[in-house]
Amino acid sequence: MKRKILAILLVTALALVMVAACGDDTPDRQAGDSARGMFITQSLTNASQAFSADEFQRLAGEFNIEMTIAGGDVADNIASIERAIADGFDAIFINPNDIEAVIPALTRAREEGIIVGLFSSQPPEGMAETYPYDFFAGSDDVLGGIQAGEFVSQQFPNGANFVEVGGQAGHIAAVSRHDGFRQGKNDNIVELASRFVTGPWESGEARDIMEDFLVTFGDQIDIVWCHWDNGASGVIEAVVAAGIDPTDIFIIGYDGNSTGYQQVKDGLQALSVGQSFTNMARESLRMARTMLDGGTVSPRLNWIPVDMVTIDTIDSFPWPAW
Amino acid sequence: MLKQEALKKKRLNKVGDFFMEYLVLMAIVALVIVTAIVEPRFLTANNFRNIMGQFGPLSFTALGMTFIILGGFIDLSLPGMISLIAMITLSLFDVIGEVPAMIFGMALGVFLGAFNGTLLVRVGATTQAKALFITFGMSQIYGAISQLITGGHPISRLFIEHPAPITQNLSSGTIGDIFGFSSFLDSIPITFIVFLFFLAILFIFQKKTVLGRSINYTGGNFLAAELGGIPTKRIMVMIYSICGFMVAIGAIAAFSRTPVAAPEIIGANYERDSIMAVVVGGTSLTGGRGNVLRTVLGVSLIILLSNCMNLMQINSHLQEVFRGAVLVTAIWLDHRRHANA
Numbered sequence: 001m002k003r004k005i006l007a008i009l010l011v012t013a014l015a016l017v018m019v020a021a022c023g024d025d026t027p028d029r030q031a032g033d034s035a036r037g038m039f040i041t042q043s044l045t046n047a048s049q050a051f052s053a054d055e056f057q058r059l060a061g062e063f064n065i066e067m068t069i070a071g072g073d074v075a076d077n078i079a080s081i082e083r084a085i086a087d088g089f090d091a092i093f094i095n096p097n098d099i100e101a102v103i104p105a106l107t108r109a110r111e112e113g114i115i116v117g118l119f120s121s122q123p124p125e126g127m128a129e130t131y132p133y134d135f136f137a138g139s140d141d142v143l144g145g146i147q148a149g150e151f152v153s154q155q156f157p158n159g160a161n162f163v164e165v166g167g168q169a170g171h172i173a174a175v176s177r178h179d180g181f182r183q184g185k186n187d188n189i190v191e192l193a194s195r196f197v198t199g200p201w202e203s204g205e206a207r208d209i210m211e212d213f214l215v216t217f218g219d220q221i222d223i224v225w226c227h228w229d230n231g232a233s234g235v236i237e238a239v240v241a242a243g244i245d246p247t248d249i250f251i252i253g254y255d256g257n258s259t260g261y262q263q264v265k266d267g268l269q270a271l272s273v274g275q276s277f278t279n280m281a282r283e284s285l286r287m288a289r290t291m292l293d294g295g296t297v298s299p300r301l302n303w304i305p306v307d308m309v310t311i312d313t314i315d316s317f318p319w320p321a322w
Numbered sequence: 323m324l325k326q327e328a329l330k331k332k333r334l335n336k337v338g339d340f341f342m343e344y345l346v347l348m349a350i351v352a353l354v355i356v357t358a359i360v361e362p363r364f365l366t367a368n369n370f371r372n373i374m375g376q377f378g379p380l381s382f383t384a385l386g387m388t389f390i391i392l393g394g395f396i397d398l399s400l401p402g403m404i405s406l407i408a409m410i411t412l413s414l415f416d417v418i419g420e421v422p423a424m425i426f427g428m429a430l431g432v433f434l435g436a437f438n439g440t441l442l443v444r445v446g447a448t449t450q451a452k453a454l455f456i457t458f459g460m461s462q463i464y465g466a467i468s469q470l471i472t473g474g475h476p477i478s479r480l481f482i483e484h485p486a487p488i489t490q491n492l493s494s495g496t497i498g499d500i501f502g503f504s505s506f507l508d509s510i511p512i513t514f515i516v517f518l519f520f521l522a523i524l525f526i527f528q529k530k531t532v533l534g535r536s537i538n539y540t541g542g543n544f545l546a547a548e549l550g551g552i553p554t555k556r557i558m559v560m561i562y563s564i565c566g567f568m569v570a571i572g573a574i575a576a577f578s579r580t581p582v583a584a585p586e587i588i589g590a591n592y593e594r595d596s597i598m599a600v601v602v603g604g605t606s607l608t609g610g611r612g613n614v615l616r617t618v619l620g621v622s623l624i625i626l627l628s629n630c631m632n633l634m635q636i637n638s639h640l641q642e643v644f645r646g647a648v649l650v651t652a653i654w655l656d657h658r659r660h661a662n663a
Binding site for chain 1: 376493494581
């Protein structure tokens with residue numbers, strides 16, 4: 001009998017706690033109030049994401065947002081979103097490994113009143129209106145590729161041959177840069193060959209590929225379209241090792257990191273297509289703050305332009321810290 | 323009549339054994355002939371120089387892995403080890419100079435390898451399966467430490483102020499650059515010479531010393547080796563230490579190939595490719611049988627395969643299919659050899 005009474009009391013207490021928890025305990029937010037944000041990204045082994053995380057933490061104070069960083073694979077991304085929901089975070093900034101796999105978790109986060117900002121990864125094609133997000137800030141890899149293609153078309157009005165040293169095979173950024181370049185270049189820029197690295201953006205493999213290209217095509221190569229600046233380092237090493245002056249080949253890298261900048265400054269690399277992760281982080285935080293203060297964000301898709309870093313323009317950009 | 327049939331069968335078996343034993347060599351010859359016909363530039367001096375240059379990091383790590391697999395174990399900690407050794411060594415360039423930093427890196431390799439071996443002994447991981455999971459975990463730890471040290475940022479040689487002539491010339495320089503002569507030898511990369519040096523030492527160690535032969539016995543039958551008085555636990559620590567040292571040399575070769583080393587990217591896939599090189603070469607995955615010369619064949623096949631497919635302009639994804647097929651075939655052949663033994 002005692003046990004039954006105890007059980008009834010416990011169940012009643014539990015029910016009361018649950019009812020209390022269901023009540024609206026969200027404090028009234030005043031404009032400018034401190035808020036908590038979580039930057040959920042792909043593996044922090046990716047230097048650009050590690051730098052982005054640093055920038056979020058550095059800039060968050062300006063917007064009175066306290067940042068937490070979480071990186072990892074798809075499962076980690078989902079777990080981090082669930083943690084943000086459980087811990088009552090105010091905003092999520094996410095660059096997921098798989099943009100579609102996180103849809104259910106992000107939908108739940110928005111239902112819980114959390115602001116969702118996509119960082120560097122735009123909604124899948126055709127889902128700009130239906131995807132569970134509040135805003136997006138990032139560069140478009142296709143657009144970056146297009147700009148690079150247009151740039152070489154202007155540099156070589158009489159035509160030229162190019163080889164492509166692509167980023168990680170199958171990676172969305174590599175595919176987008178590959179497609180964009182072909183959209184941007186004119187018909188006078190002729191493809192000799194295209195290869196993607198099998199490792200995760202490994203610059204040693206970029207060198208291996210370039211060495212083989214030099215054997216196959218030799219001095220037919222006018223342009224190298226390399227999908228990342230660190231890969232362009234490998235390309236330059238291969239060119240130098242083959243006894244060719246790197247200034248004789250128009251080498252293009254992507255990212256705009258400090259290595260790319262230095263190579264452009266040293267005249268080894270003709271162009272670095274730069275992504276400004278600082279501006280992306282700042283825009284993300286600004287839009288989150290606007291929404292936290294009760295405002296609305298328009299447009300939701302916020303494209304951060306890429307920088308065309310050449311020896312002539314390099315001094316007009318701040319030196320990247322990554 | 324029966325005797326004739328038996329003789330015929332014996333002859334066929336011999337042919338079969340020969341094919342089994344030298345299949346890699348035949349695959350290499352076939353690959354060279356086919357590529358030379360399809361793409362004549364394959365036979366140019368420049369391409370041979372490239373191939374020798376590409377022997378760099380993988381050949382060193384695969385030599386180290388040979389001892390692990392010979393001893394009946396496996397080591398998946400290579401990516402994390404390479405990352406940690408490369409990041410620490412490069413970070414020290416501006417602090418203590420290039421040569422002391424490299425010596426520190428090699429010592430760190432031996433330490434990490436010995437730590438792996440000791441850990442396996444302590445937890446009683448005397449099977450390949452247990453070693454697989456523990457070393458995988460260690461790779462995560464080493465990789466994460468390299469991330470912590472660098473904050474996830476790559477280290478670029480472009481920003482190292484201290485002169486680093488060895489690093490700059492190890493992969494791009496040739497012995498002609500050092501000795502100043504001009505001949506065919508002029509085009510042999512320095513890394514290839516370093517590779518031959520370590521190959522000779524490790525071959526002599528494995529074949530001509532008691533300790534070296536003990537590795538084969540340990541890998542052939544761990545329990546029997548232990549009962550036979552072989553210090554199997556010390557052998558375990560030793561083979562992981564040798565592997566650690568070779569991984570350190572591989573890490574140095576890796577960051578000498580390109581000026582940028584990014585944590586956890588620099589060592590990615592080296593465990594896969596090293597195991598593949600060892601097994602494709604013909605060293606038994608179950609341990610006990612094989613040697614470093616076979617690994618050279620395995621590394622050669624992997625590098626040539628990649629080089630030939632690039633020259634023949636085979637699609638990147640299709641190249642991965644071929645690599646996977648080679649590994650599966652090698653393991654199947656190893657199983658066949660094991661069954662016939």
